[in-house]
Amino acid sequence: MNRLLSWLGACLAFLALSVSVPTTQAQTNASFSHGVALNGSQATLWFKSNVATTWVDAHYQLNGGPQQNLRMPFNGGAARYELALAGAAVGTRVDYWFTYNNGNPAYDSARFSATVASGGGTTDPGTPQNPGNPGNPADWNAKTTFKIENATNGRWPDSQVYWAIIGKSWQTGEFVHVDAGGNVVPMRLSDNTVTKNGRKYANYFFPLSQTKQITIPPVNSARVLMSVGSPMFIEVNTDGAGNIAYAGANIENASDPNLDVIFDFGEFALIPKGQPDQGIFINTTRVDHFGFPLKLRVQGLGGYDKTVGEPLTESRDALFTKFQQEVPVEFRSLADPNFANVPYRTRILAPAHFTFRPGDVNGAYLDGYIGDMWNRFKTQDLVFTLDNLGTFRGRVDGSTNRFVFTGGRSNGTYYINGKPNTAEVFLGSGKLDDPRKPDGSFQVDTPADAAKSIQLQIQAQVCAALNRHVLATPADWYRPAAFYPAGTRGNWFAKFWHDHSIKGTEGAANGYGLAYGFAYDDVGGFSPSLHTNAPTTVTYTIGW
Template identity: 45%
Template sequence: MQFYANGGAWADVHYSLAGGSQLNVRMNNSGTSNSYQISGLSSGEVVSYWFTIGQSDGSAVNTPTQTLSYAAPAPAPTPTPSPTPSPSPSPVFPSVGTTFNLINGTHGAYQDNQVYWTMVGQDPAHPGTFVHVNCAGALIPMQPGDDGALTKDGQNYVNYSIPLSQCKSFTVPQILSARIYLSVGSPMYIQAVGSPVYGYTGPNIDNPSDPNIDVTYDFVEVNINATNFYGNTTRVDQFGFPVRLRLQDPSGYDHTVGETETRAALFQEFVAQVPQPFQALAQVQAPYRIVAPTHGGFGSGGANAHYLDSYIQSVWNQYRSQSLVFTDAQGTFTGHVVGNQFVFTDGQGTYYVNNMPSTQEVLLGNGVFNDASNAAPGVATAKQLQIQAQLDAALNRHVAGNSADWNTSADFYNSGPTNYYSAFWHTHSINQLTYGFPYDDVSGFSSSLIGTNPTVATITVGW
């Protein structure tokens, strides 16, 4: 079970199990995100908890006590059986940071010299410095002169991509806001931007002339600080090929996320299992990828641009005359719609979803779902953003009409219109965990992995 407390410079979780003694633990911190995981719970075990959240002005705020009954996650659908692998050897942990082990799981479709990794991010020792990573795990600052090492269609690009034949294991002590791009048959075409460099141009699948539009790639998101590894696979933008991420730490933590089926099977099953409006997502940029809805007809001006509008309108109409009551880590909130504004209170403040969202805002989690307007600073802003994330997740999952369903995955995606793209990837992912939309981490259904350093992360490129 994972606790989250966002919006604080630090946070403590205070919890008790089955009425036992209270435990007080400092949570793992990354920026203003705080998390802590407990294990060994039995299904039905009662957990009581509350948080102390540190504020930027040095003060601290206590949240109300909450109680829940732990429900063990539902098992994932059994994929096509595969041969039982030989027991893996015990991981060799680095002295600090994370050792990445990359595996070519393309079953001969691509040799090691055709499978590339490209790691880019920021150096925590030098804030704002963008870096790429080499085989030694060193953070190499991006330089304006890096552009030109690769060319495509007359344009110059950096060459930060490394084939598995050159190295497939490296250790990174720390790195922030990083991506590990994985590509087959081609390196990634990236440009360093600015002099001095203040960023880089990653792939843009909405741009038909993007140099990576005909490159089959995928990526893993990573953040490594002095104490923790945070990482995830993602389907928020696209599916290029199956990717698995396994994370291990010395405490015995050992979890894997991603997909186990073949690329061909997933393409075929997607078209067969999603409703007609979503089928084109596997066709508009084939054979390179299956795109997320807003990249394939559900964006502004697209054929399905208003796909969720009727459902959104029905939810807003429902809560004009009814109250929406839900509880999350920051308290219990009661909301109702006034005009087109969704207004919430917890007895301590007032929080807003400032307008009725569009289909695109629901699918992308942006606009009114990432809007601090009208909120008081500090804790109130954090609560407002958390409320927006909760409601956005409920709309994607078609459970916004009944908050009792918000934490039960068996109730998600059962009625249309809903985000059938996300539903598909949950069904076909290990333990039904993935990022099918940006706020899929609400209630713990994302593919996020958090380990205590030193850690070993094994990434498998499937096909």
């Protein structure tokens, strides 16, 4: 339940970076083996890589309990990564997946399941876990049809609704775009043929009047880009090493050509057939901004049929109006243009992209609440339990403002190295993404104490609780009814999108809108991410 959970959220720097290179992608190929072993009374989750892996994070649940996320220590004798599963015994069901690197890129695996069995092993090792009724993966033809539906109620004719698919090739790792015939085509500098403001941009977009659906093969690290009134403007360029890259929209750049374009996007990875995690990982997101109401439906073999996003029962204008009515006054400016050349009601910006940045008018918005919490826990302990990791006690050192946590099953010591500011809380950055110890050295994961992973996990829990204004009451950390108490300071931008999104049906999210309102809004299982191993149709519906 920490930042490592954000398999898509970590990719959402797209709007703020000039070169779009995600930090977490879906797994590229059958590059590892895995399982759950039982040695005596100790159950161990293991991962053996066949590629250039230097770290692995395990995400697991025991008997459907809360998800844990820990860095796996490397066992040199066995030449594999291993993690002791505290609390697992014969008969325990283990649902798990991995995040790991292959060189610089990081990848997410499929979901697996195993039951700890006597005799040193597990039953049903490696069974993919997918919501709904997964089809037989062998029956999938390794192609998925992407559809865009125009539900703008006549505001935008099909000739003025544009879309494109861009991503990376599984075979070469090159940046690619998809043409109207569904062919995956490498990006080239010569693709820059569309002019705006005297500069040329890639000609990758086509209107719905030309095509409403495209059937594509697997593509990695991909985005479906959608806009109305004008295509978006992305520029193919080269990185410092001379490799082809591209510059995406940057909504904080006063000269960006997309500032006056109303656009939105979804992210996905379509994984090749035959890989352990074949199929699709896909979402909608509000981490960076809102362009227009967007609904996502994914259908697949075996009756898989899930829908997330906005329900399209509220118009775009109504959402703008309700946003300014429902959020505190400090957040209302997020619906205003952030530059003079941005038309009225072009987008609603996330706090960290506008007035809540350091030095801006709301840059200290949460500082008072953060200070109150730090002062509170100078004189009393913050006590909370993370399933399978044990109970922790935290106390703020009055002389350094360092939050020191002790305990857990490893009886370790973990830190938040000072009081964070508003931006660090909204972004989950800085002191809330810091594996260092007080002396500046880094925490290290060992078989006895996964100190680095536990420290980052504690920081993520505190970050999410501060966003939701529930830090003082750990019993409420994953209880949506307690989030964002009336009259308090929290991430009201995020709350708004949960309130106006399609509701979840499982676990703590049952009856609570699924949305990505901030980068670690998935803490507790509230994200709108979908996965199936045999996807047949993906439909994004644009509302207005």
